[in-house]
Amino acid sequence: IKALKEKWIAGAALDVYTEEPLPKNHPLRKIENTILTPHIGGSTVETQKKIAKLLAVKIMKTLEKLEEAGLK
Numbered sequence: 124i125k126a127l128k129e130k131w132i133a134g135a136a137l138d139v140y141t142e143e144p145l146p147k148n149h150p151l152r153k154i155e156n157t158i159l160t161p162h163i164g165g166s167t168v169e170t171q172k173k174i175a176k177l178l179a180v181k182i183m184k185t186l187e188k189l190e191e192a193g194l195k
Contacts, residue, residue: 127154138164 126132134156140149143162151157165174 124150124154127151127156130156134158136160138162 136158138160139162
């Protein structure tokens with residue numbers, strides 16, 4: 124916050140915070156050289172496709188392990 128206020132850095136785009144949602148009275152909300160988003164950085168089409176593929180792979184591996192253990 125100090126770096127933003129004192130212009131040590133030109134600005135910041137933030138998507139993840141220590142407390143979510145970011146409280147309405149949080150000092151970051153008053154700094155003009157910031158862009159704040161509500162933790163949606165991973166919500167692109169590309170990211171969602173990657174997550175879906177990763178999830179499918181993990182499910183398949185889990186099913187294979189269950190079958191190998193005779194639990195399927």
